[in-house]
Amino acid sequence: MTLLDVNGVQVNVVDTGAPPDRPDAPVVVLGHGLLFSTTMWRHQIEALRPAYRCVAIDWRGQGATPATRDGYDMDTLYADAVAVIERLGVGPVHYAGLSMGGFVGLRLGARRPDLLRSLTLIDTSAGPEDPDNISSYRLLAALYRLVGWRPLKGKVAPIMFSEEFLATPEGREVVQIWSGEVSRQSRRGTHGAIRGVTDRLPVDDEIGAIKAPTLVIVGAGDVATTSDKSDAIAELVPDAELVVLPGVGHVSALEAPEAVNGALIPFLASH
Helix, strand or coil: CEEEEECCEEEEEEECCCCCCCCCCCEEEEECCCCCCHHHHHHHHHHHCCCCEEEEECCCCCCCCCCCCCCCCHHHHHHHHHHHHHHHCCCCEEEEEECHHHHHHHHHHHHCHHHEEEEEEECCCCCCCCHHHHHHHHHHHHHHHHHCCHHHHHHHHHHHCCHHHHCCHHHHHHHHHHHHHHHCCCHHHHHHHHHHHHCCCCCCCCHHHCCCCEEEEEECCCCCCCHHHHHHHHHHCCCCEEEEECCCCCCHHHHCHHHHHHHHHHHHHCC
């Protein structure tokens, strides 16, 4: 873990470095989803690091990145991602983002094409938060700040993962590990991150300008950013490739890592 000073704040980055036998290996930058951290990508990093330098970012107030007074909106997180890439001097990069990380990736693709080799968007949306979700998510944010994570775990887990996965021993283990991480995060930071997602502005009018080769992956069972949101991205981004994972929930990188890697790795290799 490394705390980088960017945009007046400290941002945690996990950087595997280049593989020993590939000092000039391409770089994959990974942006996690809301309520998660760089550890969300553990299966992808394990699979990718023999051939790529992997750089995973913790967004403000999540993982090992300290909470800040402000700057949880998606435009500021986009600016943080740009600053990390430029500070490390690794661009152009392959960027992969899930949900919240995808909100950042869409902005990167539309606004800084010079920084991207390719773009992978997983379980995400170019539009605003669904109106039906906003009030309940804002309530969860307020409750989290008051009472912490434990009373809310049972309500949030089914948003993140499919019922089938949650019923398996593997699913219960993933939730246990994840819950331990969330419970250790700053309440102020998590509250800010949730509001950053619920109050985000749409970018569907921008993403037609994306020039990077783009892969869109979505779990068919995603209830947080339903598959129609990925359909819309694939229609708007020129020549985007769409992969739908049957029966998989929102955090597909953890729920179905082999399926995600099976789509991601050949895509990266082709670009």
